[in-house]
Amino acid sequence: MIQKGLIFVNFHLILLLSLSCFVVDGHGKQTDKLQSLLTEKLQNRARFNTEPFYDQETEIFNEAQVYPQEGLKEEDKIEMLPGQPSINFDQYGGYVTVDKSAGRALYYYFAEAVNKKDTKPLLLWLNGGPGCSSIAYGAMEEHGPFRVYSDGKSLYRNPYAWNRVANVLYLESPAGVGFSYSNTTSDYANSGDRRTAMDNYVFLVNWLTRFPEFKTREFYISGESYAGHYVPQLAHLILQGNRIANRTIINLKGIIIGNAVINDETDQIGMYEYFWTHALISDETNYFIKKYCDFSPAATTESSLCLKGANEANTDINSINIYNIYAPLCFSNNVTVQPKKASVMNFDPCSDNYVYAYLNRPDVQKALHANVTKLDHDWEPCSDVINAWNDSPSTILPLLREAMNNGLRVWVFSGDIDARVPVTSTRSSLNKLELSVKKSWYPWFVKNEVGGYTFVYKGDITFATVRGSGHEVPSYQPERALTLIQYFLSGKRLPDGSSTS
Ligand SMILES: *[C@@H]1O[C@H](CO)[C@@H](O)[C@H](O)[C@H]1NC(C)=O
Numbered sequence: 001m002i003q004k005g006l007i008f009v010n011f012h013l014i015l016l017l018s019l020s021c022f023v024v025d026g027h028g029k030q031t032d033k034l035q036s037l038l039t040e041k042l043q044n045r046a047r048f049n050t051e052p053f054y055d056q057e058t059e060i061f062n063e064a065q066v067y068p069q070e071g072l073k074e075e076d077k078i079e080m081l082p083g084q085p086s087i088n089f090d091q092y093g094g095y096v097t098v099d100k101s102a103g104r105a106l107y108y109y110f111a112e113a114v115n116k117k118d119t120k121p122l123l124l125w126l127n128g129g130p131g132c133s134s135i136a137y138g139a140m141e142e143h144g145p146f147r148v149y150s151d152g153k154s155l156y157r158n159p160y161a162w163n164r165v166a167n168v169l170y171l172e173s174p175a176g177v178g179f180s181y182s183n184t185t186s187d188y189a190n191s192g193d194r195r196t197a198m199d200n201y202v203f204l205v206n207w208l209t210r211f212p213e214f215k216t217r218e219f220y221i222s223g224e225s226y227a228g229h230y231v232p233q234l235a236h237l238i239l240q241g242n243r244i245a246n247r248t249i250i251n252l253k254g255i256i257i258g259n260a261v262i263n264d265e266t267d268q269i270g271m272y273e274y275f276w277t278h279a280l281i282s283d284e285t286n287y288f289i290k291k292y293c294d295f296s297p298a299a300t301t302e303s304s305l306c307l308k309g310a311n312e313a314n315t316d317i318n319s320i321n322i323y324n325i326y327a328p329l330c331f332s333n334n335v336t337v338q339p340k341k342a343s344v345m346n347f348d349p350c351s352d353n354y355v356y357a358y359l360n361r362p363d364v365q366k367a368l369h370a371n372v373t374k375l376d377h378d379w380e381p382c383s384d385v386i387n388a389w390n391d392s393p394s395t396i397l398p399l400l401r402e403a404m405n406n407g408l409r410v411w412v413f414s415g416d417i418d419a420r421v422p423v424t425s426t427r428s429s430l431n432k433l434e435l436s437v438k439k440s441w442y443p444w445f446v447k448n449e450v451g452g453y454t455f456v457y458k459g460d461i462t463f464a465t466v467r468g469s470g471h472e473v474p475s476y477q478p479e480r481a482l483t484l485i486q487y488f489l490s491g492k493r494l495p496d497g498s499s500t501s
């Protein structure tokens, strides 16, 4: 099924893990893309633009980027999805043109809040990759209102859906991901952080014109994995756009990122540290990597002794799910004839198969108002058509600092059994900010059980782990994830034992 290879060609040394042989577990895909990118960045530093993300060309802040939206909201209303149970909220899906001359349009799915939608905040969710779909993961496998049964035809409710606490917008970005496309197909080869951020910004101002009731609503951006880049970069453009216009074009209040790529050097070091401290690699392998690998942005090549250690590590972790080191694997590549009994509390490792089958059905696409131009490729959870990535700063820490300095609420969370962008990486990366601690480390609770640990930096940045959760936090710990997002949105500290028992 689907997506197996690495899209970023031109590197001969697989320094880091490539999960391309890990085909039975579809869930490897989101970070296959990430691993390819990190490897590419390490091997081909010279051709890679890793410059920090400075101010963008101002043309995207031009009024001309706002296209007429009259009547489009009504057309986007989804009457009923095939196989859908009855619901108590409205859902929308459709395209927003972000570049008329190129013919570039991004697809969104929007689940309004189940109650008090007129006062609940607006929350955008972005998955990473780069090249992976927020509908594949965020909407259909993490915190969307539905999950897909194993027959690939019918849906069941997720009681921990984030639209219980917000109006949630899922965006497939950049063009080439999922149903999002460009009629100028050379755009796919020109993908990168900058273009993604600019298209996401133009998407937002147009979407808010289509849904004007959300224009002044409190707005938050969330995401995971490589969206550790997308989320702060989009926040940066929003701050810049508001500044240039000298008014609030987008009412951004905060950002939240999970198991997020934020600082290449510490992310890489922390990954191997996690492998070693979780009994996945030997002392010798750990020694070789620590002694001989140089993950700093200044390094140009890696020694053969470093590669020896890294290859050893790859072999050691190849047969487990590195995004949740204790999770079962999927040993099937298809849907089942009869739907299996399912529960959101027990994540099915074959979920990618079901979502793939469901979203490629013509009746589903019709109901979603997706694929209206009859694209020449299928819907994939991670893009097959984006075949290059041109820019990716080696750190986004300056943007976290900028967000904080502009009064945005900044939260960084970490599922603590992910080994790909593990908690060790995130903590070392955040330590680079050199902030002092305002509220020190404490366990936070959901119904008398520790949901994870948290502390708050002066500034403010809140860090929180989610206990027992892999890379896709709401897939593995839906209730803890809902508590996390609920406290984030309300601006309250995560509950300590005293307030819940
Ligand atoms: C892309 O091309 C198709 C076919 O000509 C057209 O219907 C569609 O509107 C174009 N998309 C955009 C975003 O302009």
Ligand SMILES: *[C@@H]1O[C@H](CO)[C@@H](O)[C@H](O)[C@H]1NC(C)=O
Pocket: 246
């Ligand atoms: C920005 O807006 C404020 C209040 O609307 C106004 O007082 C100020 O002069 C404006 N600044 C610029 C540079 O236009």
Ligand SMILES: *[C@@H]1O[C@H](CO)[C@@H](O)[C@H](O)[C@H]1NC(C)=O
Pocket: 334, 335, 336, 337
């Ligand atoms: C997948 O399963 C469906 C339903 O059982 C069947 O119709 C289809 O042929 C199978 N596809 C593959 C590739 O095995």
Ligand SMILES: *[C@@H]1O[C@H](CO)[C@@H](O)[C@H](O)[C@H]1NC(C)=O
Pocket: 178, 179, 360, 362, 365, 371, 374, 375, 376, 377, 378, 379, 380
């Ligand atoms: C779009 O529709 C065409 C024709 O039905 C189909 O072949 C293709 O797989 C679909 N692509 C996507 C991205 O949904």
